[in-house]
Each structure stands twice: as structure tokens, then as C-alpha cells.
Amino acid sequence: MASACAETRLETLRGKALVLFAERGFAQVGMRELALHLGMAAGSLYHHFESKEQLLFELIEELYEELLGAPRRVARGSAGERLEQLLHRHIALHERCPAQFQLAEQELRCLTPVHRQRIQALREAYEERLVQLLLEAGARGSPARLRFGVQALVTWLNNLPPACPDLTAPQRQEAVAALLLAALGSLLEPASRRAPGRLLPLAWPVLGAG
Known part of the structure; x- marks a missing residue:
């Protein structure tokens, strides 16, 4: 149970870090800002991430x-x-x-x-x-x-x-x-060998169909 809880917490932290990196840009996020965003002290980050x-x-x-x-x-x-x-x-x-x-x-x-x-x-x-x-x-x-x-x-x-x-x-x-x-x-x-208007015969739906 403790292991599962720890894994869940790690995934939650990873998810929050992912959002921050995407919003701010990886290079613009310092360790202090990342720690603040994750709700922990900067030094504690290294207990979770190398x-x-x-x-x-x-x-x-x-x-x-x-x-x-x-x-x-x-x-x-x-x-x-x-x-x-x-x-x-x-x-x-x-x-x-x-x-x-x-x-x-x-x-x-x-x-x-x-x-x-x-x-x-x-x-x-x-x-x-x-x-x-x-x-x-x-x-x-x-x-x-x-x-x-x-x-x-x-x-x-x-x-x-x-x-x-x-x-x-x-x-x-x-x-x-x-x-x-x-x-x-x-x-x-190749277009030179394809009948006009003929596309790949896959079963994907066409936009607006149905």
C-alpha cells in the first residue's frame, strides 16, 4: 500500500511538472519555481527526481x-x-x-x-x-x-x-x-497512376459523414 501511494504521488508530481514545463518552457523553469509549483522545498525535489x-x-x-x-x-x-x-x-x-x-x-x-x-x-x-x-x-x-x-x-x-x-x-x-x-x-x-479523386482505400470516416 505504501509503495502504491508513493507511486501515485510521484505520478502526480510528474504531471504537475509536465504542465509547468509546457506552459512556461523548460528552460524558463528553475528548480526553485518547480519546487514551489509542486508544493515542496527545493532540496526535496532530489528525493523524487535525479x-x-x-x-x-x-x-x-x-x-x-x-x-x-x-x-x-x-x-x-x-x-x-x-x-x-x-x-x-x-x-x-x-x-x-x-x-x-x-x-x-x-x-x-x-x-x-x-x-x-x-x-x-x-x-x-x-x-x-x-x-x-x-x-x-x-x-x-x-x-x-x-x-x-x-x-x-x-x-x-x-x-x-x-x-x-x-x-x-x-x-x-x-x-x-x-x-x-x-x-x-x-x-x-503515385498521382500519375491514380484515378482522379481516388484516395487510399482505408476505412476511416470522412468528416461530416453520418
Whole structure:
């Protein structure tokens, strides 16, 4: 019970630190301000976190490990179906953890070289999985073109705008899915060989449908 309580408290502290880093910017938050925000003395922080940079690294690493673990949870179906499920999971994760995605994209430069290399390796492994699914689904073109397209796609997904007050969460996800549909359609089949208006034949809903 004591261990569970300690773990819950640590997650609460991490969550509060995450929000502060996202709102103020990691470099703008000093240890004293962080401690005040968490309701403790500055010296007490080191009982919970090795360093401010280590905390940032763990928050970003956790995000990419979650993304990288997603392919193992969508092992069934055709390549197109698995790709669809994987990208839906990415969109849903962004809905749940927008602040972590913000840190991953904007604060990576604040990590040590070793930690940056670790995060880059995780991201590249995730992108490579997407490339392999695209190839299985029938993508054409050079590997360099596919990898560039996937890198751009992941960057866009990681930087999705905040929730729009005029759209519900499902409507927002439908809008993102419709854009992904068009983008992936161009990767899967060159425009010169694709019938006019024909996009990737995945089962994503179209914005406004139903």
C-alpha cells in the first residue's frame, strides 16, 4: 500500500511538472519555481527526481515508448488496416497527452546529447515501422521518398493543434483522419497512376459523414 501511494504521488508530481514545463518552457523553469509549483522545498525535489533534465527526458521517452509499443497491439488485419489502427492510436494519444507531445517537439534541444540520441532512436524506430507498413500496403517510390513522407507525417501528428471549441473530440479526430487519408494516398500510389479523386482505400470516416 505504501509503495502504491508513493507511486501515485510521484505520478502526480510528474504531471504537475509536465504542465509547468509546457506552459512556461523548460528552460524558463528553475528548480526553485518547480519546487514551489509542486508544493515542496527545493532540496526535496532530489528525493523524487535525479535532475530537471532527467525528468524532461523521462517524460519524452515515455511518450515515444508508448508510440513504439502501439504496433505490437495492432498485429491483426491487413497492412492497410494495421496502419489505420496505428495512426488512430497516435491521434488518440495526442488527445490524451498534448503537453507531452509539445515537450517532445519543442524541448528536445534541452536534453543532453546522450538523451537526445535515445529519443531520436525511438522516433526513428517508430517511423521505420510506419514505412514497413506502407510498403506492405503497396507503397511505391524510393525508400528515401517514403521515409521523408513518414517523417513529415509524424512531425505533423506530433504538432496537432489544440482542441477546437467548435468541434467535438470525435469530429476533430475525423478531420485529422481525412487529412491523413489524402496524405497517405499520395504515398501509397503515385498521382500519375491514380484515378482522379481516388484516395487510399482505408476505412476511416470522412468528416461530416453520418
